[in-house]
Amino acid sequence: METTRGIIFNIQHFSIHDGPGIRTTVFLKGCPLRCPWCSNPESQRMNPEPMLDAVTKAPGTTGQEKTVDEIINEVMKDIDFYEESGGGMTLSGGEIFAQFEFAKALLKAAKEKGLHTAIETTAFVEHEKFIDLIQYVDFIYTDLKHYDSLKHKKKVGVQNSLIIKNIHYAFKEKKTIVLRIPVIPQFNDSLADAEEFSTLFNSLDIDQVQLLPFHQFGENKYKLLGRRYQMENVKALHPEDLYDYQQVFLDHNIHCYF
Structure with a gap:
């Protein structure tokens, strides 16, 4: 039996925005990035941590240890919906590569059950690990926050070179991938920024991108965690x-949509 364990903070059934069809999304804790606009701040730290209940405001904890078998058993409860809709399991976070062995074991187990698999990732991971894991992935969501590595690091804490390398690889290998730009005021929202992104994408033969306009959907979670937004x-x-x-x-022949 699979005994690999990891830390998750949510399992969301009947998701319709995390890949094709009806899906179950498993949210893993831990992320090396610190995006100020993060809508899942409870995902950033690896370990379980105090968090008030969103409804009652009672003290609680976000994050719990689960085995691969426990999660796959939960995911398989909705197998009929996956088969009807072309859905499956999505791993999100946090950053799934922060728990690389756990994420890989989950995806392998899902494939053994014949499930369609999707991931949401920052693509910030060693290139060899990226190549290793995505062989078990049918659909990839990822994003690029800035084309300039120094500005990227100043805002979110890491450089973008690995991210760009991994995204380029996924496109080159013809993986099914949705590349997104979270458009953030005073960070990457100018027309000059759009021009730089476009030039980069042209050089990498990336021909499609989705724009994610900045929102404040996660603001209340910071209060529940006792953090400043x-x-x-x-x-x-x-x-x-x-x-x-x-x-x-x-204008750069890149399919750009919302």
Whole structure:
């Protein structure tokens, strides 16, 4: 029996936005990045931690240890829905590569059950591990926060070179991948930024990108964790705010959508 263990903070059934069909999304704890706009701040630290209940505000804990078997058994409860809709299991986070062996074991177990697999990842991991894990993955969500490595590191804590290398590899290998740019005010939202992203993508033969306008959906979670939300006074963006930004990519023959 599989005894590999990891730390998760949620299992969400009947997800329809985390890959094709109806899915069960397993959220892993731990992330090497510290994006100020993160909508899952409870995912950043690896270990379980205190967090108030969202409804009752009673003290509680987010994060619990689970085995691969425990999670796969939970995921398999909805097998009928996967088969009807073309869905399956999605691993999200946090950053799934922060628990590499656990994530890999989960994906292998899902494939052994015949499930469609998807991941949401920052792609910040050693290239060899990226190659190793995605052989068990049918669908990839990833994003690039900035084209400039120093600005990337200043804002989120890590450089972007590994991320770009891994994203390029996934495209080159014709993986089914959705590349996204979280468009953040005063960070990467200018037309000059769009031009730089487009030039980079052209050089890598990347021909599609999804724009994610900045939102504040995770703000309340910071209060529940007793943390300060750095983006509190930053105005949310909407697709209509980014039509000119989108057009820059289109002018570079990159399919750009929301």
